[in-house]
Amino acid sequence: MSTLNADPAEIQKFSELAHRWWDPSSEFKPLHEINPLRLEWINQRAPLAGKQVIDVGCGGGILAESMAKKGATVTGIDLSDKALKVADLHGLESGVSVRYKKIAAEDMAEAEAGQFDVVTCMEMLEHVPDPASIIKACAKMVKPGGHVFFSTLNRNAKAYLFAVIGAEYLLQMLPKGTHDYAKFITPAELSQDIRNAGLELHAMKGLSYNPLTQIYSLNADTSVNYMVACTRPL
Incomplete structure (x- = not known):
């Protein structure tokens, strides 16, 4: 078995906050607030009803x-x-049924290749040592003709200012140390990894936060947070 594509410090960091995950006023408030926007974008491009999906x-x-x-x-x-x-x-508590497994993406891709209509991988690529390996695993899990969605953070001065200085230090929306700027991924880099994994990139969308109105919105500005939609060719 290959070396695990994970950073133990990253796993520990999120494990220590796990009990606060569903508190909408906690460190995970941004995730709660952007989730409806992401969900609708995914559902518009790949209607979820009746689909086999892996997150x-x-x-x-x-x-x-x-x-x-x-x-x-x-x-x-x-x-x-x-x-x-x-x-x-x-x-x-919620009565919503989801099958959860502790398994690496690469191992899941070996175990259940081509089993999913939709694969989502949000805000994860910037937390692993080898994001290209995760992208390849996602490509392997999705059925031919199926959809794959990624979200991550762009790497530029504005992203550093907004996602690290702004979100972690000035606005204190996220715990200090949540993000490592060196691991941010430009759209060009992500697009190349997507092509190398045999996927076709169809759409890219920016996700912006207005600190004055405290409202998130989907738009064409991919300079900080962005999402991409891909398919596996038939």
Whole structure:
């Protein structure tokens, strides 16, 4: 088996916060606030009802549960025991059924290749040592003709100012140290990794936060947070 494509410090960091995952006023408030925007964008491009879906790096299950509510059969995978326990417990409380597994994306791709209509991997690529390996695993998990969605952070001065200085230090929306700027990924780099994995990139969308109105919006500005939609050719 290959070396695990994960940073133990990153897993530990999110594990320590796991009990706060479903608190909408906690460090995960931004995830709660952007989730409806992401969910609708995914659902518009790949209607979720009746689909087999996997959320890679699912954490406490915010996106996974919301996709299940849209009628999808959802699997969530992560490497944090604590986050997965929180996700399981919340599913019991909410009555929303999601299958959670502690498994690496690459191992899941070997075990269940070509089994999913939709693969999502949000805010994870910038937390792993080898993002290209995760992208290849996602490409392997999706069925021919299926959809793959990624979100990450651009690497430029504005992204550093907004996502690190602004969000972590000035506005204190996120815990200090949440992001490592060196691991941010430009759209050109992500596009190349997507092509190398055999996927076709169809759309890219920016996600912006207005600190004055405290409102997130989807737009064409990919300079900080951005999402991409891809398909696996038939």
